[in-house]
Amino acid sequence: MKEFQRHRRLRRTAGIRNMVRETHLHTEDFIYPIFVKEGTDIKNEVPSMPGVYQWSLDRLNEEVDEAVGLDIETIIVFGVPAEKDEVGSSAYVHNGIVQEGIRQIKERYPAVTVIADTCLCQFTDHGHCGVVRDGEIVNDDSLTLLVKTAVSQAEAGADIIAPSNMMDGFVSAIRDGLDEAGFENIPIMSYAVKYASAFYGPFRDAAHSSPKSGDRKTYQMDPANRFEALREADSDVEEGADFLIVKPALSYLDIIRDVKERHPLPIVAYNVSGEYSMVKAAAKNGWVNEKDIVLEKLTSMKRAGADLILTYHAKDAANWLKGEK
Template sequence: MDNLQFKRHRRLRNSAGMRNIVRETHLHKEDLIYPIFVKEGTNLKNEVASMPGVYQWSLDRLDEEIDEVVSLGISTIIVFGVPADKDECGSSAYDSNGIVQKGIKHIKGKYPDLIVIADTCLCQFTDHGHCGVIEEGQILNDPSLELLAKTAVSQAEAGADIIAPSNMMDGFVAAIRQGLDEAGYVDVPIMSYAVKYASAFYGPFRDAAHSSPKFGDRKTYQMDPANRLEALREAQSDINEGADFLIVKPALSYLDIIRDVKDRHPVPVVAYNVSGEYSMVKGAALNGWIDEKAVVLEKLTSMKRAGADLILTYFAKDVAKWLNEN
């Protein structure tokens, strides 16, 4: 053993202080985007059965949620709407008095410095649950673009700081950018759901947003989970069309895609830590099978390490509390 030569890597791990000063990846409160579900009605705080700790809020009780978010130091939220009525074309998505628009106005009226992102899609508002216009059972791409642009403009008018289209229609960023610019909202950025897979991890969200399709599935417009190069093409198209941020959804099973996108595009990349990822961890934690805090922090740190600048996560409030404790 006298002549044995090797590197002593453990020197940089031998105390908590040493590990802290050489840590490469850090999670901050400013990295977090918290999703909020606003629902038509009064005196509502409805817990989503498949997402413990996540609620649908009516406008008259929304301050309970927003006040806590702000007090924790979370600077960015995204608003999803649950309307009272739905129709074939999802008209309440672009109604100036729609639930998302009312929610945005309410939030920005009380907290003008809070960054409010508007989820821009039709599925929660259509009676068929798909993200576009339907004709003879087919989801039509181009007619859907006009409605999506109208939705984005109405959300910007309500005060949204960022528009986040999640529909995966071809050309949706170009259509929305043109619509916003023509309406005078040239400074409102687009956070595109650029890479959105047809994933099995979305089930609990559809409980929260009441957005399950009434027939078929979304595989003709959301991506095949087996594909990598397709993600690069989708991201490049959205950059060419004017996207300011790129979302990869889901996050945990697609860390390689996050890294690919970040390596190729010098714009902020957002990891969407989706509902199924949240529910699995919450369910295991509630059964005492895992250390929730340790697992969540490790998981979100892996997303940052993969290249995400921001993380859209239902754990945002929990993480903010843990970071505040530290």
């Protein structure tokens, strides 16, 4: 018989498979998103995201306590304000919902790393991520408001600023603004590569952030483009980004790998709401094994090159990983 390789030798037992496993998931890899909503006694399940809730400040500790109890070390805060206007002013006021959420989490758990999502879309009455003038999302005027938002979040105690707006020059503007305000040690986790994706629908349900008119294709990336992602990442690195996010993750594993190979910075895969909701729906119908498919999906993101994963599955995955030890 012609000689051939016996690759199955390294798959023969569970112990051997564990020995040679190349990619490992850990709870500290996860960034857990929390939606904080103005009001009282609020725990609203997002209809399109089973298991994900909007929390008022008076009930926020319930969610944070559970996450910390699962050894989740990093939380990102999204805000759902009571009032919106054309310039998103509630995004950068001292007592805004994101700022108050940050203060509360840091007071209760000083060692938890709290990331602030820095955008305007939840706070503007038109739902866009910047200033709108004559139907156009105006880039440079938007930067001014985003800087104010970032500084106010840092003042509230955010450990990391995560700008998600995709305006040109946003990292440079925010870096300068943070430095001038005395926050030169606060890192920027840039949504460097953010596609105009169809996978965001459930998030807009959770954050009440859908555009009232038009779409975001003039500032978010075309899903067909690969090299544009590298140009976006290059710009953010040159401007001072400390982390690079690729969003979405599952359909963009090739982009995660490209960015990882190009830049020696921590890479974050954003496992977005649509990716989460599809699994939840399929699991509810008994079509997939939720645990197995989620852990496989998250592992694929790490295998592609992600150092961290921002995921709504974080609590479930942390529970499953605990059970495997």
